Amino acid sequence: MAKKLTHIDAKGNAVMVDVSDKPATARIAVAKGSVFMAAATLKLIDTRKVKKGDVLGVAQLAGIMAAKRTPDLIPLCHPVALSSVTVELVCDKKKSAVHITATCKVTGQTGVEMEALAAVSAAALTVYDMCKAADRGMKIGDIRLVEKSGGKSGRFTQK
Amino acid sequence: MAKKLTHIDAKGNAVMVDVSDKPATARIAVAKGSVFMAAATLKLIDTRKVKKGDVLGVAQLAGIMAAKRTPDLIPLCHPVALSSVTVELVCDKKKSAVHITATCKVTGQTGVEMEALAAVSAAALTVYDMCKAADRGMKIGDIRLVEKSGGKSGRFTQK
Amino acid sequence: MAKKLTHIDAKGNAVMVDVSDKPATARIAVAKGSVFMAAATLKLIDTRKVKKGDVLGVAQLAGIMAAKRTPDLIPLCHPVALSSVTVELVCDKKKSAVHITATCKVTGQTGVEMEALAAVSAAALTVYDMCKAADRGMKIGDIRLVEKSGGKSGRFTQK
Amino acid sequence: MAKKLTHIDAKGNAVMVDVSDKPATARIAVAKGSVFMAAATLKLIDTRKVKKGDVLGVAQLAGIMAAKRTPDLIPLCHPVALSSVTVELVCDKKKSAVHITATCKVTGQTGVEMEALAAVSAAALTVYDMCKAADRGMKIGDIRLVEKSGGKSGRFTQK
């Protein structure tokens, strides 16, 4: 069966998908991503991580706030009344990376995958911003949906 | 010479770096990133790419608009009067990816790296949003600064 | 029976009307409007209209995004969880105009007329912005509600 | 001489026009527009117009605030540091209309036509919003640029 793009209608117009006939259900989405950096940069972050003014704390808030701004950023996203957003960042010395996980919940007619992915992206950008004077070569990657449940399309997971 | 985090002051406070003594200079930043996807998903995008309502056109606009919202998204970014933003997206069948390039310009006291990176991130998220019904396994990666010039720290390039 | 202004209370205070006792019902609003221009300007738009980068595609997105920003723009509008927004633009050579139609849906305690009208307005402004270097004399007009249903006041239509 | 669309580049990409090489000059733009309504609706507005809580006062503020939000609303508009915004609304019994005039000023590399037009549009939408319970048949029209000066393209006026 051919898959198709749900955000473009038969006439070629971009549309915000009509969810008015969908039931409001409890939905969860979890996204992950990473910021890869020089070992020395990770060390700068890691030595502060349990103190006031840490990079990870600022990035975490940026992620939470971005989840709330998702419909402003992604043109065809529905506005949703998020009931929960959590963002966690951990340092991984082995991979010389900061790993980010965002979890969003809503009871509504549409999912919150984009909210979780936007939270991860904004948190990653904030890590970059705060460390860029030390390391302009950092890379943001592996941003993906790792779990989604609730809604007609059922449960999705990937590593 | 030890590098340090410019966004955290001696007392551990997060700060918006004081740029009031910097001269206003012409600054450019170029960032890149990619959305990796199933071959069938790329084909869905590629067959529309020169028509009205294409995914890439929507993502491009999302990128341009996000560049303007950067100080709202990234907590310690300065507001800047962007003089130019361009975002380009190309399909790469070999890597089964959409590659995104954003270029931002400003004449000001601070650079526009974050604006370029935010544009790439929002464009990538929009590609994800528009194709997610067909392919939830897409990954966003390789988001990085590839060029920066103007300002005291001089020219930076990476591939 | 004398009609009155619902947004001004007995003391002369502007108020966001209290809808807390209204039931949540399915509501639809359709608004229309036009951008009138020189024939040569319309031709510039029309020759691109099925291609990538068309004026109408950018204006359409601007309309959809503005619908979501309505409570930020119109001081006494309620925030609403839009379940659908569509914006369509067509070229009319006879009237030398671009005609815009926006349709908004919500299940809620208040209507979405302002969202539909804001979408039409932003799409019209975007057509103006993109063509202004060619034609500063364009006029935006005929912005009106053409249909409204759901809610206590019942169904409204006009041409 | 053929005119062209400045916001679409040779490859068909929508772009925020590069103004980085333009000098910063003093620029003014004046836009006008009207809300046409039933005589009884105009009377409702007119009898309050010098009192607290008047429709015109709310609409005026909405116009001023919308001018500042223009780059958020119009996808390819530059952010500008507006140095002045004024919005005036007058009742016209003969035409059964409220006429709106917005004047914007900036010293910058790009004009403020869109800011003036956005201010008029938001003020008109606000008049509609505040009177819609009394008169859903109102029409917004005649939105146009009436004056523009400063910048390379010189002075433009129309009635």
Added chain:
Amino acid sequence: MAKKLTHIDAKGNAVMVDVSDKPATARIAVAKGSVFMAAATLKLIDTRKVKKGDVLGVAQLAGIMAAKRTPDLIPLCHPVALSSVTVELVCDKKKSAVHITATCKVTGQTGVEMEALAAVSAAALTVYDMCKAADRGMKIGDIRLVEKSGGKSGRFTQK
């Protein structure tokens, strides 16, 4: 019984509190605050207060609009679909102050205390802004929640 901070989890992460298991109930919050000023400044406000263009009218709208922006301003606040916002300002010659009261309502899973407090704060700041050329020594104070009902924690009142 020890009270604790609900917005910080066991690992020290700031979180948007998970309200997904709470029932949607009718909630009201009332907040108050004052702007204290020189007698001459209050007179400037008071003589205009029933006319067009009054300081109190502008401040009132600023308060209503700020209530809607609360989740953008307060990092860990939930987005809520406010069903009513009213803001009232009165002049108090005896205390040489403007007193502000904001009332917010919602039917939802979380309260609207922050919305009411944000409305009071923005209205107070706007009074300051409009009078600051006459009196830079004004003080904003006594911002507090005076009533809250709905929700698990029950009714709260203070003077």
Added chain:
Amino acid sequence: MAKKLTHIDAKGNAVMVDVSDKPATARIAVAKGSVFMAAATLKLIDTRKVKKGDVLGVAQLAGIMAAKRTPDLIPLCHPVALSSVTVELVCDKKKSAVHITATCKVTGQTGVEMEALAAVSAAALTVYDMCKAADRGMKIGDIRLVEKSGGKSGRFTQK
């Protein structure tokens, strides 16, 4: 000499003051304010203050971000390109309060008093939000400008 309200013109229209003829000068504003609370609440904050996830760190970021949003919040404020924002919060056991200081800088045609006051207000509201489950009786007060320099009106200080 009679002082007057600069934001209301001769016709009674609220206006964004025209600063187009003012020179761009270096300007600084410092504002202060406090959140008064129960001793037990202050202790909850104080014991975390040097750790990750502290209330003061979240409030500080909220203040910095609010400074950037000032023109969205205060209707007649000019958009400004802030060159520096710092927000500091300290615990005062004697007064059972958190004291907040915000400092804003800009090189521009208009001052940044409102930005500093908005930063203090948002930081104070965030302290309230994060501690409200423990103490709904907190009060926000003493919000005032303590220093202002640059611009025609000269230097202003108060305690």
